[in-house]
Amino acid sequence: MKIDKRHLLNYSILLPYLILSVIGLIIVYSTTSALQIQKGGNPFSMVISQGLFWILSLVAMFIIYRMKLTVLKKKGLIRFFLLLEVAMLVASRFFDPVNGAHGWIRLGPGGIIGLQPAEYLKLLIVWYLAARFSAMQRDIQVYDYQALIKGSWMPKAFNDWRIVSLFFLGLVASLPDLGNATIVVLIILVMVTVSGVAYRWFSTVLMGLVLGATILLGSIRILGVDLVARIPVFGYIARRFSAYFNPFENATESGLQLTNSYYAMSNGGWLGRGLGNSIEKNGYLPEAHTDFVFSIVIEELGFVGASLILALLFFLILRIIVVGIRARRPFNSMMALGVAGMMLIQTFVNVGGISGLIPATGVTFPFLSQGGNSLLVISIGIAFVLNVDANEKRELWEEEIEQTMAKTES
Template sequence: MKIEKRHLLNYSILIPYLILSVLGLIVIYSTTSVSLISSGLNPFKSVFNQGVFWIVSLAAIAFIYKLKLNFLKNGNVLRIALIVEMILLFIARFFTQTVNGAHGWIVLGPISFQPAEYLKVLIVWLLAFTFARKQKLIETYDYQALTKRKWIPRSWSDLKDWRVYSLVLIGMVVIQPDLGNAAIIVLTAVIMYSVSGVGYRWFSGLLTAIVTVSAAFLGLIAIVGVETMGKVPIFGYVAKRFSAFYNPFKDVTDSGHQLANSYYAMSNGGWFGLGLGNSIEKRGYLPESTTDFVFSIVMEELGVIGACLILALVFFLILRIFHVGIKAKNPFNSMMALGIGGMLLMQVFVNIGGISGLIPSTGVTFPFLSQGGNSLLVLSVAIGIVLNIDANEKRDAIYRAEEEQKEQRRRAKMISPTDDKIIPFNRQV
């Protein structure tokens, strides 16, 4: 029996995605229309641009959903994608102008894109591809199956190792410097490593090490001083973010300006908000109110209750993606879905942590709500992959159930395995 893929679509993932995308268009209009009108421009300009990317994203989801998953399991295709990503990151770092203190954007006429955004999905793809092929070794040797080679390449074959690709790509993001996306990629890689099949104690150890190193790093900066860190050429701009993290009200006109006004926005909103479109802080007080700090404006206009409902929808989407990964029988499918869910979760954590002062601000956008076509396109590609994985897993489950039923009928009625014709049961001895 042939099963049409369109009948296996997971609406518990698709519908939240569509709702969040539409909410994103509404929020973008609310946060950009005032400045556009004051500049004498069409108030729907930003919404139109985002809408174009959304249409492209829907087309990308449809294309990826129909794609055979064997395409993602092709090592040559993955290697080409990684090499192209390295080239784009190199161009972004050394041949582009700075945007918000970082060399992260490539501008081609009216189109601009950020290669680091695409690296999030590529890292998940790379690690899922690698770990899925090592399942038997991991079952036997635990973490040693992933660390048997040296981290420093000593031959041409070592240059093709997954760790070399990962370190080079993450390093290229760090030197832009784009610590926000680098943090998301590293945390996503930790999640991927943890679901690869190694003992849970190694995940606990990794998590403890990350927390300890982060705390020690923040403590060291507090002792040495942000001014000293600012003398390092690469991290001069980042030093301002750490200064705001320690005390945003110390310099509200410079380093602490964004975070202080983010606090004002959240305070203004209260429980029920000022009403959609009535934000005060978006009127020139809060920089990056359409991207990094868009959720502060959401809280100001919709209040704590409205913001919590949106967060609940985002977390529901993430949990449904995790559910696909947990149920998947194929190791690659499982780790791919879990990695994408982890990537989304880490992006939400880093963004909310930054606007609330829980962690230093990193310039990471909030999924679906922030203005930015590239971010929406990357997230849509990830959603398309998960929908494809879920449909394939459902179809394989149906085929397995049919085979099991056939086998049961064969045993009960002595059905021939070649032509499925019933063979009379001979009771004579």
């Protein structure tokens, strides 16, 4: 006897997702309509685009939720998407850069359809590493972390997670896309952590990354950002370091975004100026609808309103983590924890960037930023989690039925 998947849907994940998606559409309209009117365009154009991506996301979620997990774990399917991702990242090099990085593929008349390959790489890395590490569980239980690094760098690159990870990381860094490259590194760290290795290795690697980042920032601070600017590919990164160290020193150029982000948050206070009443979004704060959207949210809804949105987002992430912790199969557990880690990292990097805690990296805020690619990736990730949760519940339920029948027969 089998139970239909629709009865196993986890509403503690689905409902927060739907609420945040609707809030995101409202915020997208609020942050883009005034600028569109100034340009003489349709004030609803951006929110319509976001809405279409959301509809596409819902369709993709339905399809993925109904699929069997055995299909989603097939090497051939994962290999196909890995190769597709390579083609997209390479193709993006032939399109005009946006904010110093070749991160977009523009299709259709006037480039109306934009694809951002690095966004899809985040989830693809989670998917790939969950499949690889789940197949290595016996070795990990015996050899611990050595199971992940033992052996030569094999000619069969797909089977060596180190080659695949470094290859994609190199492609993203060469765009150059510092923000997404940073997120990919952190996602890989999360996946290695949840692979089954002892947690002491995670602590060691994390301390190494923190120490390395501290030394790097300290060195740039002492020697000056001009040292980084001399490297042709990373010239735009130097400007971001300059803004990070002292945004008010050059508030009209490299520090423009961060200083106006501070003004926006200061304007908001506790309760905000009211939805749609932001000052900074009217041409003062660049990227007000993407990278720095949460600054506008604070300005319009205040720290109270912004905190409630953050609380709902963290509740969603927490429920996904619970699915990963409760999952009994390694792939299911790693997939859920990887998606939760991806969302948590993206939130931290974005909020850290707009508040000056870390250098701004051009990373969008989940759900709220205008960007259909980001919304689609998050939606697909959540669909994976819902599928994992439903399958875990079904297996547990079927085992309980079998045990009950066995007791009845005896």
